[in-house]
Amino acid sequence: MSRFVDRVVIHARAGSGGHGCASVHREKFKPLGGPDGGNGGRGGSIVLVVDPQVHTLLDFHFHPHVDAPSGKQGMGGDRDGAAGADLEVRVPDGTVVLDENGRLLADMVGAGTRFEAAAGGRGGLGNAALASRARKAPGFALLGEKGDERDLTLELKTVADVGLVGFPSAGKSSLVSTISAAKPKIADYPFTTLAPNLGVVSAGEHTFTVADVPGLIPGASQGRGLGLDFLRHIERCAVLVHVVDCATLEPGRDPISDIDALEAELAAYQPTLQGDSALVDLADRPRAVVLNKIDVPEARELADFVRDEIAERGWPVFEVSTVSREGLRPLTFALWDMVAAYRESQPVLPQRRAVIRPVAIDQKSFTVASDGDGGFVVRGARPERWIAQTNFENDEAVGYLGDRLARLGVEDELLKLGAKPGCAVTIGDMTFDWEPQTPAGVDVTMSGRGTDIRIERSERVGADERKIARKRRREHDEQS
The missing domain is CATH 3.40.50.300 (P-loop containing nucleotide triphosphate hydrolases)
Structure with missing residues (x-):
């Protein structure tokens, strides 16, 4: 027996972007071929589309989870990862979309009406796209962004005269x-x-x-x-x-x-x-x-x-x-x-046009506030996105993040607010100790792939130090 369902809650999760690839071109007689890592593919979005052949929300009642495919990782040879296909979800004519707080997001009336319910994440850049005058052969790539994940309420309101x-x-x-x-x-x-x-x-x-x-x-x-x-x-x-x-x-x-x-x-x-x-x-x-x-x-x-x-x-x-x-x-x-x-x-309503509100060039894209415990919290779409794109296991990637934050003005803002060396700075889900003496944002001599001389890790022993230590132990054994 068929059922009529006119109100459901769906869990929409868009696809994540693919990670960028850190690769170096290798060819016989060309030991320094340069970076050739491709970009990751963008994640698929979830798009609601009005279909006149659909008359109820029954399918969502039994299958409330809607997931779009993710993008693929980039590869060497300047090959970008495949993008995730957008997932089109068919809904009845007269469907109203509400967010978690009950705010109206879309009033879908008319066959073919579309609404992007969840946007897919952008793919990370490969090291070929990150190459610059200062970093001619980056040993890192950016991670893909996660897609939007949200709970949406769908209500069907019958379209009748x-x-x-x-x-x-x-x-x-x-x-x-x-x-x-x-x-x-x-x-x-x-x-x-x-x-x-x-x-x-x-x-x-x-x-x-x-x-x-x-x-x-x-x-x-x-x-x-x-x-x-x-x-x-x-x-x-x-x-x-x-x-x-x-x-x-x-x-x-x-x-x-x-x-x-x-x-x-x-x-x-x-x-x-x-x-x-x-x-x-x-x-x-x-x-x-x-x-x-x-x-x-x-x-x-x-x-x-x-x-x-x-x-x-x-x-x-x-x-x-x-x-x-x-x-x-x-x-x-x-x-x-x-x-x-x-x-x-009834008055004839003009066709709705997309309103584009550009952001002023001198407008700040981040804010810095004290957390009350001697630390600071940085909020903003760009800094939080950069944190999510950074692989913190790679020192060079962390140095690149520091350059981006310095160019944005985060370090200057921390200094104005009286930040002390070693204080906790939180951006997104990451908390780290702030070191103002790090010359971020300026040209520095690059070290080996995946490393940055501005970031010293006391717990890591380099190959040169191990070699010197072995030499000293041998000399000590010979003397004894």
Whole structure:
């Protein structure tokens, strides 16, 4: 049996970029061929695409983890790694994307609409791309960046022109089935409809869509019953229609009280698209009232009794019967007139253009703040990205990082804030001891591949030192 799922949380993880390659060209009679390490490939992004053939979020309910492929590592011979393919995820028309804090990220309406949910990481540069006048043969490469990883909430909001609202068993599904080709499940017990039904209605040469919003009862806007699960489906409806059961036998129920109760719920509901949709608030949408089940004699009498009182509110009132099909044709043409009038009254929205906000040249791209314990924390997209790209097992790569930070002005800012030698400096996930005497950012004599004379590690014993130590031990043994 198929299920209708209209709200899911997905875990999107874009692909990571491939690492760069540190390689030296080797060829007979060419011992100094130069660096030829290729760049790593970028990671694949996760892109949501509206597909008219998809009608539910059921697939994400069972498979909430969405992972894009990562990029490949660069290789020698100036060969770049392959890029990870973007993963296109098909979603229904009317899907709204929210972030972890409930902030609206995308309102996906229209076939082919695309939204990049998670961007893939950039690939690391190989040593061929890092070669410069100061570093003619780098012995290191940059690491690939990790792709975006985030939790996203997908909500499906039915795209319909007319929304039918009413108490359970008021006849909304029956009305949809009689004025359109939709075949919803119909029975004589409450909450028969557990999923919104969408039907296409013809009014002469015009067509419009009607959605049945089930399960609305007093308290629905606060989560009672199934109201919150389906109130979101009326956010896009241009016209709201109250379907009233005039033949109900429940005590304390009458058409006027039913309409007042549902109007209170509509006024209390706060749509996700409030202020961001072309449609006005729910309280200002056009209304119509359908007095249903007039094939029952008592229901017809009650409909005639309350008709004028409802009409005084300025809403058109229609008396119909889905069993005898009485009044259905005038209803469909009247609904089309309301939809057409509403569409004409709405301003034509200009096509949204991408807004590019360039960063000023003299604008700082980082901040330095004290951590309260004598150390400092450096924040900024560029320093944190450089930290993630650095292989700290390679001294030359660490020296290159120091040059980049010095050129950015991080060292000067630390000096201005009174940083002392040996104080802890944190950038991203890395904490290290700051040595201001390191001549970062200036040309220095390069040592062996993968080393930097500016970075001394007391625990590491070089080959020359070991050779001298062996020579001294031999001389000591000969003398003894």
